[in-house]
Amino acid sequence: MIQAIIEREVRLKMKEWGIKTLPIYPESRDAYHPTTSKILDAFDGISSYQVRMGQMTKEFRDSLTQTQEQILNLLGISSDYYWGQSVVEGEKSEKT
Numbered sequence: 366m367i368q369a370i371i372e373r374e375v376r377l378k379m380k381e382w383g384i385k386t387l388p389i390y391p392e393s394r395d396a397y398h399p400t401t402s403k404i405l406d407a408f409d410g411i412s413s414y415q416v417r418m419g420q421m422t423k424e425f426r427d428s429l430t431q432t433q434e435q436i437l438n439l440l441g442i443s444s445d446y447y448w449g450q451s452v453v454e455g456e457k458s459e460k461t
Contacts, residue, residue: 368401371440375399378439388432407433413448 376398379387386395389403396403411433413426426448429437437447 371401371404372399374441375404375436375439382439384435384439387436389436393432404436407436 375387379385379399386397387399387404388394389396389399389407411427411429413424416423416425429444429447434444437444
C-alpha cells in the first residue's frame, strides 16, 4: 500500500507541475510512469557521516542530484527533513 501511495503522489505531482518524465532509469533514461522501486533506487548510495573530535562534531553529506531534489519536492519532503535536520509537527526534538 505504501508503494502505491508513493507512486500515486509522484505521478500526480508530475502531472500537476507539467513534468513529463524523471531520468531515474539506468544511464539517466526517462521514466514516464516512475515506480516506487526506481524512485527509491535514485537514492541508493547516498550517505552522510559524522566525525567527532572531543566535543566537536563535523557532519559530511553527499550532494543530492537535481533529480533527487526533484523527487523529494514531488513527495513534499524537504532536504532538511531527508537529512534528519528538522522535526515534523507533533514530534519532539531530542535536543529539547
